[in-house]
Amino acid sequence: xxxxxxxxxxxxxxxxxxxxxxxxxxxxxxxxxxxxxxxxxxxxxxxxxxxxxxxxxxxxxxxxxxxxxxxxxxxxxxxxxxxxxxxxxxxxxxxxxxxxxxxxxxxxxxxxxxxxxxxxxxxxxxxxxxxxxxxxxxxxxxxxxxxxxxxxxxxxxxxxxxxxxxxxxxxxxxxxxxxxxxxxxxxxxxxxxxxxxxxxxxxxxxxxxxxxxxxxxxxxxxxxxxxxxxxxxxxxxxxxxxxxxxxxxxxxxxxxxxxxxxxxxxxxxxxxxxxxxxxxxxxxxxxxxxxxxxxxxxxxxxxxxxxxxxxxxxxxxxxxxxxxxxxxxxxxxxxxxxxxxxxxxxxxxxxxxxxxxxxxxxxxxxxxxxxxxxxxxxxxxxxxxxxxxxxxxxxxxxxxxxxxxxxxxxxxxxxxxxxxxxxxxxxxxxxxxxxxxxxxxxxxxxxxxxxxxxxxxxxxxxxxxxxxxxxxxxxxxxxxxxxxxxxxxxxxxxxxxxxxxxxxxxxxxxxxxxxxxxxxxxxxxxxxxxxxxxxxxxxxxxxxxxxxxxxxxxxxxxxxxxxxxxxxxxxxxxxxxxxxxxxxxxxxxxxxxxxxxxxxxxxxxxxxxxxxxxxxxxxxxxxxxxxxxxxxxxxxxxxxxxxxxx
Ligand code: MSP
Numbered sequence: 230x231x232x233x234x235x236x237x238x239x240x241x242x243x244x245x246x247x248x249x250x251x252x253x254x255x256x257x258x259x260x261x262x263x264x265x266x267x268x269x270x271x272x273x274x275x276x277x278x279x280x281x282x283x284x285x286x287x288x289x290x291x292x293x294x295x296x297x298x299x300x301x302x303x304x305x306x307x308x309x310x311x312x313x314x315x316x317x318x319x320x321x322x323x324x325x326x327x328x329x330x331x332x333x334x335x336x337x338x339x340x341x342x343x344x345x346x347x348x349x350x351x352x353x354x355x356x357x358x359x360x361x362x363x364x365x366x367x368x369x370x371x372x373x374x375x376x377x378x379x380x381x382x383x384x385x386x387x388x389x390x391x392x393x394x395x396x397x398x399x400x401x402x403x404x405x406x407x408x409x410x411x412x413x414x415x416x417x418x419x420x421x422x423x424x425x426x427x428x429x430x431x432x433x434x435x436x437x438x439x440x441x442x443x444x445x446x447x448x449x450x451x452x453x454x455x456x457x458x459x460x461x462x463x464x465x466x467x468x469x470x471x472x473x474x475x476x477x478x479x480x481x482x483x484x485x486x487x488x489x490x491x492x493x494x495x496x497x498x499x500x501x502x503x504x505x506x507x508x509x510x511x512x513x514x515x516x517x518x519x520x521x522x523x524x525x526x527x528x529x530x531x532x533x534x535x536x537x538x539x540x541x542x543x544x545x546x547x548x549x550x551x552x553x554x555x556x557x558x559x560x561x562x563x564x565x566x567x568x569x570x571x572x573x574x575x576x577x578x579x580x581x582x583x584x585x586x587x588x589x590x591x592x593x594x595x596x597x598x599x600x601x602x603x604x605x606x607x608x609x610x611x612x613x614x615x616x617x618x619x620x621x622x623x624x625x626x627x628x629x630x631x632x633x634x635x636x637x638x639x640x641x642x643x644x645x646x647x648x649x650x651x652x653x654x655x656x657x658x659x660x661x662x663x664x665x666x667x668x669x670x671x672x673x674x675x676x677x678x679x680x681x682x683x684x685x686x687x688x689x690x691x692x693x694x695x696x697x698x699x700x701x702x703x704x705x706x707x708x709x710x711x712x713x714x715x716x717x718x719x720x721x722x723x724x725x726x727x728x729x730x731x732x733x734x735x736x737x738x739x740x741x742x743x744x745x746x747x748x749x750x751x752x753x754x755x756x757x758x759x760x761x762x763x764x765x766x767x768x769x770x771x772x773x774x775x776x777x778x779x780x781x782x783x784x785x786x787x788x789x790x791x792x793x794x795x796x797x798x799x800x801x802x803x804x805x806x807x808x809x810x811x812x813x814x815x816x817x818x819x820x821x822x823x824x825x826x827x828x829x830x831x832x833x834x835x836x837x838x839x840x841x842x843x844x845x846x847x848x849x850x851x852x853x854x855x856x857x858x859x860x861x862x863x864x865x866x867x868x869x870x871x872x873x874x875x
Contacts, residue, residue: 283454805871
């Protein structure tokens with residue numbers, strides 16, 4: 230029997246701006262699935278890339294006065310850097326400006342043209358440049374793009390058209406016969422309704438700008454950017470050559486996309502494939518959006534979350550875990566730092582981290598850190614063994630159905646059971662017995678659970694899998710195959726190596742206090758009222774309200790850390806006629822010595838507070854972006870300490 234295989238793709242992202250947490254979401258999910266299937270022993274191909282042509286990119290480059298190529302080169306580098314930081318292990322990264330992709334796209338266009346499914350006409354209709362989408366008048370909502378609500382432009386130009394309408398009933402029949410093709414179910418219904426409402430032939434070339442792949446039979450036209458972009462999924466396999474990759478991996482198993490681009494992937498792309506006589510991908514899965522405080526992230530709202538800052542603050546695995554566990558796969562979900570911290574503390578620090586820590590501490594105490602020989606198992610032991618022994622197969626079945634949250638929940642069920650097992654079997658009582666065989670059995674079982682957990686989590690949380698493995702004193706987790714995820718592969722006699730906690734608890738209140746202390750940028754009054762008294766958005770205050778707040782310039786004389794509070798710094802400041810101490814949540818953003826001598830703006834009549842036992846007599850002003858990037862407000866040295874700010 231030939232080896233099972235798994236071809237997974239992400240959308241190829243527009244390098245019109247730097248990547249944000251939404252891009253990281255899709256890519257992390259795809260990476261975890263790819264890693265999992267590789268681990269199970271399947272042949273995997275994982276493709277991502279960048280969608281570099283089109284009017285949107287050309288315009289973005291023009292505003293920066295650089296060529297489109299120079300513009301995208303810089304941003305593509307930042308996508309690749311993020312993927313590296315997030316441990317994304319793709320097999321191919323397709324850039325649509327690469328010659329191999331030009332060849333593939335022009336071949337697709339020419340083949341479809343030669344068989345009569347592309348024809349020349351003239352187009353008159355609407356175009357949304359941010360979405361790179363054509364719209365007929367009756368689909369607009371209030372005259373705007375129905376997808377993004379932004380304004381559309383009237384386009385009138387000679388164009389080539391692709392006969393979507395000709396394939397409409399064939400596509401509907403295909404969708405009907407292949408329920409797994411469009412997932413989740415709710416999106417399938419949406420797409421079916423869209424097709425049933427009537428498909429117009431699609432405009433597949435443009436003449437009013439030139440940043441694209443030329444139409445092979447008519448050089449005055451460039452190929453429509455979505456026709457170009459969708460082809461990347463076969464470019465990656467070497468199309469139009471009849472390559473081994475094409476043979477082995479086409480049709481793709483999974484195109485993972487955000488819900489807003491389902492239409493392109495479940496209507497245009499399958500019809501292109503039908504016209505080429507190529508099989509259709511097995512599944513297009515449209516996941517939901519990551520929202521920020523229940524609102525769509527967008528640059529204009531200033532609420533776009535930068536994953537690099539999150540990685541610096543929390544590390545890679547908490548972010549990967551949060552995205553895959555907290556957000557219901559297929560539905561919209563909320564991102565917030567508080568939710569991220571709470572998830573990390575509960576599942577990673579308390580449940581998993583603690584299990585590792587307490588197990589290895591007990592092992593150090595009772596067996597000098599050496600894995601003991603197990604003896605007879607009782608009923609309680611056997612129950613956890615059976616659960617652990619069958620878990621890998623259940624996780625695999627869940628992941629084959631794209632039940633990502635359930636798969637992680639199942640692994641954490643084992644972690645939870647193991648913590649409970651410690652309490653039930655109370656090794657500290659068994660240690661009092663002369664015969665240590667029962668204690669040895671219990672400790673062995675706990676270590677074996679941890680070994681299995683390390684193997685199960687490593688596809689989702691690569692650093693955590695490694696860290697557990699290393700503390701268990703084992704070598705080379707990468708060489709482990711799926712057969713090792715069954716019970717009993719841990720060898721007695723191994724010297725373990727207990728290390729620092731793998732997920733130190735994050736002090737959520739400190740973190741939130743820090744955020745509310747410094748969040749001033751958005752407040753028009755320059756005052757951050759106490760949380761419970763926050764002025765409602767849009768409500769104006771009188772000058773007399775503002776006058777209650779005394780602001781003054783202060784010079785920072787000294788700055789230093791506070792023990793046990795890694796986000797706080799203690800500052801000694803000079804206010805002209807007095808010196809004070811401030812505690813500020815800026816330790817992650819400034820080294821103490823860069824602060825000395827700076828002139829900052831301080832609220833001087835704020836009620837003093839104690840933070841981590843240190844008196845804080847005032848509050849400095851700073852601006853924070855939604856993802857936590859922070860800059861303190863400063864004035865030049867021309868303004869003496871003590872000057873009033875108004
Ligand atoms: N270039 C097209 C895709 C072409 S694929 C042949 C495109 N690019 S994009 O840069 O706009 O990326 C869109 C994708 O990024 C979404 O489909 C989704 O995978 C991901 N996300 C972007 N923002 C997102 C959220 N706020 N939440 C979740 N995913 C989001 O469309």
